[in-house]
Amino acid sequence: xxxIDSREKIDELYKKLTQQxxxxxxxxxxxxxxxxxxxxxxxNITKALPNLQILHNxxxxxxxxxxxxxxxxxxxxxxxxxxxxxxxxxxxxxxxVQDLQDLKLxxxxxxxALENEEYEKAAGHIHRFLAMDQAALKKTASHMSQGRxxxxxxxxxxxxxxxxxxxxxxxxxxxxxKDNAADVERFxxxxxxxxxxxxxxxxxxxxxxxxxxxxxxxxxxxxxDTPIHDKRAPVVYADALTLLFEGIAxxxxxxxxxxxxxxxxxxxxxxxERLQQECDKESRKILTELIQRRNLDHIVRxxxxxxxxxAPMHTVASSASLVSMxxxxxxxxxxxxAGSTGGSVESDRKVPDPRDLDPLLNELSxxxxxxxxxxxxxxxxxxxxxxxxxxxxxxAGLKQMELVLQxxxxxxxxxxxxxxxxxxxxxxxxxxxxxxxxxxxxxxEDSQTSSVLDDVFYILRMSIRRxxxxxxxxxxxxxxxxxxxxxEIDFCSYLHRQLxxxxxxxxxxxxxxxxxxxxxxxxxxxxxxxxxxxSDSARVMxxxxxxxxxxxxxxxxxxxxxxxxxIVTSIxxxxxxxxxxxKLSSCLSGFGSVTASLRxxxxxxxxxxxxxAVKPRTGPWVDAFMQANHQLTEEEFASYEADxxxxxxxxxxxxxxxxxxxxxxxxxxxxxxxxxVASEITTQMEKVIMKSCFNRLGGLALDKxxxxxxxxxxxxxxxxxxxxxxxxxQIATVLNLEKPSEMSDxxxxxxxxxxxxxxxxxxxxxxxxxxxxxxxxxxLKL
Amino acid sequence: MDxxxxxxxxxxxxxxxVGKTCLVRRFTQGLFPxxxxxxxxxxxxxxxxxxxxxxxxxxxxxxxxxxRFRSIxxxxxxxxxxxxxxxxxxxxxTFDCLQDWLREIEEYASNKVxxxxxxxxxxxxxxxxxxxxxxxxxxxxxxYFVETSAKEAENVERLFMVIASELMEQARSKELPRYETPxxxxxxxSVGDGGCCGGRFS
Ligand SMILES: Nc1nc2c(ncn2[C@@H]2O[C@H](COP(=O)(O)OP(=O)(O)OP(=O)(O)O)[C@@H](O)[C@H]2O)c(=O)[nH]1
Ligand SMILES: [Mg+2]
Numbered sequence: 001x002x003x004i005d006s007r008e009k010i011d012e013l014y015k016k017l018t019q020q021x022x023x024x025x026x027x028x029x030x031x032x033x034x035x036x037x038x039x040x041x042x043x044n045i046t047k048a049l050p051n052l053q054i055l056h057n058x059x060x061x062x063x064x065x066x067x068x069x070x071x072x073x074x075x076x077x078x079x080x081x082x083x084x085x086x087x088x089x090x091x092x093x094x095x096x097v098q099d100l101q102d103l104k105l106x107x108x109x110x111x112x113a114l115e116n117e118e119y120e121k122a123a124g125h126i127h128r129f130l131a132m133d134q135a136a137l138k139k140t141a142s143h144m145s146q147g148r149x150x151x152x153x154x155x156x157x158x159x160x161x162x163x164x165x166x167x168x169x170x171x172x173x174x175x176x177x178k179d180n181a182a183d184v185e186r187f188x189x190x191x192x193x194x195x196x197x198x199x200x201x202x203x204x205x206x207x208x209x210x211x212x213x214x215x216x217x218x219x220x221x222x223x224x225d226t227p228i229h230d231k232r233a234p235v236v237y238a239d240a241l242t243l244l245f246e247g248i249a250x251x252x253x254x255x256x257x258x259x260x261x262x263x264x265x266x267x268x269x270x271x272x273e274r275l276q277q278e279c280d281k282e283s284r285k286i287l288t289e290l291i292q293r294r295n296l297d298h299i300v301r302x303x304x305x306x307x308x309x310x311a312p313m314h315t316v317a318s319s320a321s322l323v324s325m326x327x328x329x330x331x332x333x334x335x336x337x338a339g340s341t342g343g344s345v346e347s348d349r350k351v352p353d354p355r356d357l358d359p360l361l362n363e364l365s366x367x368x369x370x371x372x373x374x375x376x377x378x379x380x381x382x383x384x385x386x387x388x389x390x391x392x393x394x395x396a397g398l399k400q401m402e403l404v405l406q407x408x409x410x411x412x413x414x415x416x417x418x419x420x421x422x423x424x425x426x427x428x429x430x431x432x433x434x435x436x437x438x439x440x441x442x443x444x445e446d447s448q449t450s451s452v453l454d455d456v457f458y459i460l461r462m463s464i465r466r467x468x469x470x471x472x473x474x475x476x477x478x479x480x481x482x483x484x485x486x487x488e489i490d491f492c493s494y495l496h497r498q499l500x501x502x503x504x505x506x507x508x509x510x511x512x513x514x515x516x517x518x519x520x521x522x523x524x525x526x527x528x529x530x531x532x533x534x535s536d537s538a539r540v541m542x543x544x545x546x547x548x549x550x551x552x553x554x555x556x557x558x559x560x561x562x563x564x565x566x567i568v569t570s571i572x573x574x575x576x577x578x579x580x581x582x583k584l585s586s587c588l589s590g591f592g593s594v595t596a597s598l599r600x601x602x603x604x605x606x607x608x609x610x611x612x613a614v615k616p617r618t619g620p621w622v623d624a625f626m627q628a629n630h631q632l633t634e635e636e637f638a639s640y641e642a643d644x645x646x647x648x649x650x651x652x653x654x655x656x657x658x659x660x661x662x663x664x665x666x667x668x669x670x671x672x673x674x675x676x677v678a679s680e681i682t683t684q685m686e687k688v689i690m691k692s693c694f695n696r697l698g699g700l701a702l703d704k705x706x707x708x709x710x711x712x713x714x715x716x717x718x719x720x721x722x723x724x725x726x727x728x729x730q731i732a733t734v735l736n737l738e739k740p741s742e743m744s745d746x747x748x749x750x751x752x753x754x755x756x757x758x759x760x761x762x763x764x765x766x767x768x769x770x771x772x773x774x775x776x777x778x779x780l781k782l
Numbered sequence: 783m784d785x786x787x788x789x790x791x792x793x794x795x796x797x798x799x800v801g802k803t804c805l806v807r808r809f810t811q812g813l814f815p816x817x818x819x820x821x822x823x824x825x826x827x828x829x830x831x832x833x834x835x836x837x838x839x840x841x842x843x844x845x846x847x848x849x850r851f852r853s854i855x856x857x858x859x860x861x862x863x864x865x866x867x868x869x870x871x872x873x874x875x876t877f878d879c880l881q882d883w884l885r886e887i888e889e890y891a892s893n894k895v896x897x898x899x900x901x902x903x904x905x906x907x908x909x910x911x912x913x914x915x916x917x918x919x920x921x922x923x924x925x926y927f928v929e930t931s932a933k934e935a936e937n938v939e940r941l942f943m944v945i946a947s948e949l950m951e952q953a954r955s956k957e958l959p960r961y962e963t964p965x966x967x968x969x970x971x972s973v974g975d976g977g978c979c980g981g982r983f984s
Contacts, residue, residue, distance in 0.1 A: 308889070406822070415822070415850045420854035434852030474854050481857035488860075583826045584839060590861050 004406065028397070030722045052569055086216045095141045107153045110418050120173075120186075122164055123193035132193050165194050169203070173250070176207040181260065183242065189262045197263055204259070208370055212275060214253075216282040219243040224289065234359040235439040237290035238366040244282050245374035246748055248275060260385070267395060268385035272378055273404050278622035280409035283371070287413055290367070299352055300420050305429040306351045354431040356423055365470040366420040371414045372471030373403060376575065418475050425463055426482045432459045433486055437494050442537075442544055448666055449551050451542040457555045461563065468567040474581045476567055477587040484590040491552075492597045498545040503612040504535040543664045546605035550666045552598050556591050563588065602669065610676045614657070621653045622684040626691055628697045629697035631770060636699040647705035651712045658716060667718075674717035681709070682728040689731060693770050699735035706732035727756040734765045740776045786839040786856055790949045792942070793858050794821040795883060796868035796875040798847030800845040804932035805868065806844045807944050821846040824853050826848050846849045852886075859890035864898065864945045869930065871901040874910045877919075884923060884928055897946055900941060905945040 004010055106125040110482025113122035128366045138150065168190045175183030186209060218562065226233050252272070259267055291297060379401065386397040405411060407688040436455035443451055460483040467479035567584065576584075628646050629636070658677065662670055685706075694702065734757070737743055743766065747755070757765070759782035766777045794802040807815050810829045817977055825844040830837055843862075845855040859865070867883050869876040880899070887897065899920040901911060913929055920927035926944070930937040 406819075414849070419850045419853045422857070426853070426857075472823075477824075478854045478857035481861065485857075485860045579826060582828075583824075586826065593861070 008048045009256050024655045041057050054496055065482070072597060073303045093140075096133075096137060099137055099139070099263065103132065103137070103157075106158050107160075110164075110214040111253065112165075114160065114163065119164065119168060119190060121169075122160070123190045124177065124642070126157070126161050126164060127193040127195075129161070132338070135232060161194060164190075165196060165199075168194065169199070170684065172203055172207075174617065176203070176210070176737040179211070181758070187256055188258065191766060197267070201259070201267055201270050202274070204255075205271045208255060208271065209275055209278040211251060213277045214366055215247045216244050216278075216285075220282070220286060220289075223286075229340055235363045235366055236761075237286055238363045238370060240289075241283060241367050243375075244279065244286065245370055248279055249374070249377055252276070256381070256385075265385050265388045266393065266397065269382050269404065272382060276404065276408050276410070277712075283410045284324075284413060284490075285735050290363070294363070296360070296420060299357070299360070300423060303424055306732065307427060307430075318683075329549065329572055349709070352427075352433075354428045354435065357428050361421065361425055361428060361466060364424070366395065367416055368475070369469055369471040370420050371410060371461065375411070378405065388714075391593055418470065418472055421470065422467075422475060422478050422482075425467060425479055429459060429463045429482060429486055430490065433490055437490075442540060446663075448664060449539065450548060453548045453551055453555065456487075457559060460486065461559050464563055465566050466568070468563075468570040471571055473571060473576070473583060476571070477583050480563075480584075480587045481590060484594055487552075487556075487591075487594045492549075492594075492601050493599045494767045495545050495598075496604065499542065499549075499601065499608055501538070503542045503609045504539040506768070540664075542609075543661075546602060546609065546669055547664075548601035549598050549605060549664045550669050553668075556598075560588055560591055591775055604671075606672055606676055609673065610680060614677055614680055617657060618654075618681055618684060620648050622681065624649065625688040630692050630702065632701060634697065637701060638703050641704065644701075644705055646706060648709050649711065650681075654712070671717045671719045674713065674720055675692075675719055678713045678717075678721045678724045682725060685709075685728055686731065689735075690764075692768065694735050694768050695771050696738070696769075699732075699737070699769060703732040703736035730755065730757050731765055734762055735769060737766070737769075737772075740766060740772050740780060744780050744782065747780075786837040786840045788836065788950055788953055789841065790838065790863040790946065791841045791843065791858075791861055792844065792864045792866060792945060793843045793862040794866045794868060795845050796847055796866075796900075796920060797873075797879050798848065799868070800868045800870040800873070800876050801932050802866075802868050803844050805866075805900070805902060805930060805938055805941070806842055808932045808935055808938045809817065812840065814934075814935075820848060821851075823851055824858065829942075831943065833943070833947050833950060836950065838950055840904060840942065840946060856886065856890050859887065859895075859896075860892060862895055863949050864896040864900045865891060866900055866941070866945075868900045868902050868923070869911070869916075870903050870911075871911045871916070872903055872906040872908045877911045877916075880919060886955060894928070896945065897924070897925075897950070898928065898941070901927075901929040903931060903933070904936060905931045905934045 004013070038710060105127045109125040110122050110129075112118070113125065134154065140152070168187050172187035174180075175187060183206075188200055188204050191197060191203075220240055223236045223243070226236045226239075228278065232239055240659075252268075252275070255271075256268060259271060359744065361480045382401045387553050389397065417692070436452050436459065439455075440450050440452040443449065443454070464476065464479050464483055468476040470476070513549075522649070564584075571580075625646055632640060654677065658670075658674060661673060663672060706728055710729060713721060713725065734743065738744075743762065747762070755762075761775050762782060763780070766772050790963060796802055799895050803825065804814060806825070806827055807813060807818075810827045815941065823846055827842045827844065828839060829842065830839045832838070843858050845851065845858060867880065867887070869880060871877075887895075891897075901913070901916045901917065910922060915928065918926050919925075926948075928937050928941050928944075930941055932938060960982050
């Protein structure tokens with residue numbers, strides 16, 4: 001605690017106290033000043049109090065008034081409502097009076113109209129009658145004590161309705177029987193007036209169905225009478241279907257407007273459902289004819305057996321007797337086939353020639369496409385017909401349409417037909433491809449590929465196109481899948497088999513001398529071609545197959561592009577759903593794995609080529625390196641440098657080897673060959689270098705030679721082969737050092753040297769330099 | 783969106799009405815479609831699943847079981863990575879036909895394809911094929927086995943996920959560089975010897 005021990009402190013405290021007192025005074029004064037103000041306010045409030053009371057009273061009064069008004073308003077509106085009801089009763093009453101009056105008129109009118117056979121007029125009256133609220137009318141009549149006469153009218157009109165219905169039905173049938181279109185239309189229009197739309201539609205559809213039957217029989221007969229040599233003979237059944245469908249389309253187009261005008265939209269499906277029964281019956285007839293006359297079942301069985309049994313179709317086909325081949329050549333074929341339904345063992349064993357299937361496949365595809373078009377036509381028509389209806393009705397209608405169409409016989413029959421078609425198409429492709437393989441020849445003198453390439457892709461593309469002409473995406477996709485399988489399995493293994501034979505075994509026996517002898521005899525024009533020709537052509541074929549594998553890649557690319565267009569055009573872009581598109585591109589992507597397999601085959605072929613044509617020949621060329629001296633004097637170096645005999649010879653030989661292939665290989669194959677040759681040469685070079693000893697100048701000479709070799713190889717191909725040459729170049733660099741210590745600079749420097757050599761390899765190489773001391777090399781820090 | 787590490791084709795086959803479409807719809811859309819009509823030709827659906835942080839795209843081909851679509855179905859065997867052969871546990875005839883289906887598979891599919899036998903409709907009371915009989919069949923024919931109910935969503939997810947992971951494993955082991963044969967008969971993604979049956983499902 002502070003104690004007051006000095007005057008200064010006392011003064012200070014006093015000053016503080018005085019200051020405080022002053023502040024307190026000021027505060028008090030300000031409070032006092034506000035008192036006046038507050039008093040005035042209080043005064044005001046006291047004065048206002050009575051006013052508040054008045055306000056409250058007024059508010060209560062207002063509330064009363066408002067609630068009163070609302071009651072009033074409610075009662076007024078109730079009255080208005082009552083008034084409304086009354087008014088509508090009055091008009092109802094008027095309507096009923098009108099109805100009662102009309103009722104009498106109708107009764108009279110119907111009677112006279114019927115007597116005068118004015119059916120439209122009579123129907124008009126009946127229509128008016130049917131539109132009346134009969135129960136209400138009866139009630140009204142009983143109030144007006146007119147019950148009896150009204151009751152009478154009803155009975156009479158009811159019986160008139162029945163009578164008219166019978167008359168109309170009878171007349172309709174008569175008109176239909178006579179195919180009197182005007183009368184058919186006349187009576188068809190009357191049914192809805194009599195409240196009998198369903199009946200009208202049914203009779204009308206049956207009438208149209210009858211027309212179809214007549215028409216179909218006529219067309220079928222014409223088709224069957226087509227002379228065998230007629231241009232259309234191979235597709236008569238497809239033609240018959242076409243005519244049938246076109247006929248139905250015509251009938252529909254001619255009669256749809258009548259239905260729509262007098263029955264309103266939304267009724268077409270019922271008509272079509274009935275017509276479809278007829279269409280089913282008629283198309284079944286045509287297809288039955290097709291199956292019988294084209295012997296389809298039998299062919300399908302044969303093909304099925306052949307592919308199932310995996311039987312050596314080859315031998316079966318070639319062992320078929322000459323007699324039967326002659327028979328087929330002389331056109332006795334259809335007859336023989338028709339007769340072979342009994343299925344004798346011999347004819348069952350025979351497999352059809354794919355070429356014979358061509359017309360049948362075309363016909364099946366066309367037949368399917370016609371049905372597809374027809375179904376599309378129906379869908380379009382029915383959908384349009386439902387368009388004006390409300391959402392719900394339309395949806396139900398469209399659903400019903402799908403059921404009707406999908407459950408139709410036609411649809412099912414076409415699915416079966418497509419199944420047969422696909423089976424045969426698959427057989428056709430695989431047999432034709434097999435044939436193309438057995439007939440494989442070189443296309444011409446300067447052709448790099450053989451006939452199998454063009455043939456196979458021609459066949460596949462043709463078949464896929466034919467399938468897309470069927471109008472079925474599923475069918476098209478199936479044929480694409482089958483084509484992929486054929487390429488990946490049959491075609492690839494064919495090429496593989498051919499390449500496995502090797503690039504003429506003759507070469508394997510060729511020692512360097514034999515080769516040189518052969519070459520010199522070539523130069524002297526003394527080549528004995530007759531003995532060489534066999535292995536020559538084998539070699540040419542080998543290269544052709546190697547090229548086939550590579551060229552197929554491009555063929556596939558081109559084919560896919562073409563097919564996409566073909567398919568979209570033949571099925572029609574607007575008919576393709578997103579799902580169809582996805583299916584198609586997924587199936588087309590199946591060619592991707594074919595591509596991978598073909599690459600494997602090409603690679604395998606190259607390995608074969610290297611093994612037989614490159615390795616045995618480059619060996620001696622490179623081995624010559626070991627005969628050369630690599631410890632050179634200045635003099636020797638100068639003369640060596642002048643013509644670099646080893647490397648120039650090697651390059652010359654390589655040039656000869658490669659140029660003999662350049663024109664015979666595709667670009668990609670040639671590039672790949674150069675790549676392989678580069679790898680081979682560098683490996684071999686490495687081996688001989690490791691067996692040699694170098695001095696400083698020998699190293700320098702080697703470095704120059706390696707550069708020359710690398711320069712030559714790099715220029716020989718469009719591919720980058722630096723990588724393949726890296727080790728050899730680095731070996732040369734190491735052997736070209738001035739002194740061992742330089743090595744550690746190289747090794748450590750970030751000169752961008754990505755060393756392909758390990759430290760111990762570097763040491764080993766350095767030891768080849770006779771002038772480098774082992775001690776020093778060992779001491780190097782690598 | 784369309785980035786995926788693996789793409790596998792899965793093909794479903796089996797008699798009409800055994801529930802192939804329902805299985806696919808359950809897996810791809812998570813629903814059991816009421817009044818499912820017979821499949822016409824072949825249906826195609828895609829579902830991308832995630833497995834071990836990798837996106838795996840499954841391309842599912844749902845084929846029609848009715849006889850007349852056989853040629854279409856056959857064309858899809860070859861490129862399949864996995865084949866799901868379905869029967870109905872409440873229908874002996876669908877089980878009896880498995881032999882025929884196997885013959886087709888032998889004939890058309892790659893022998894390296896992953897094969898799975900599925901007994902569907904386990905929710906039904908009127909079972910005709912005991913589980914052990916199905917299992918036995920699968921064992922004898924080197925197939926995986928699982929019983930499902932598309933209706934109750936039982937084992938459906940698992941069916942496809944196990945297939946996806948199995949195929950992924952195969953694809954990975956195939957990624958190792960291989961030199962020897964110019965693989966003619968197989969695609970790059972399927973290996974598998976279909977060895978132990980059912981192991982991963984049980
Ligand atoms: N109880 C039960 N019924 C099922 C199950 N799965 C399918 N179904 C029923 O079996 C019927 C046929 O099913 P789908 O999926 O159409 O058969 P599907 O194998 O696709 O037949 P197709 O397309 O003709 O080859 C339908 O009525 C389904 O409701 C299931 O797990 N349980
Ligand atoms: Mg289905």
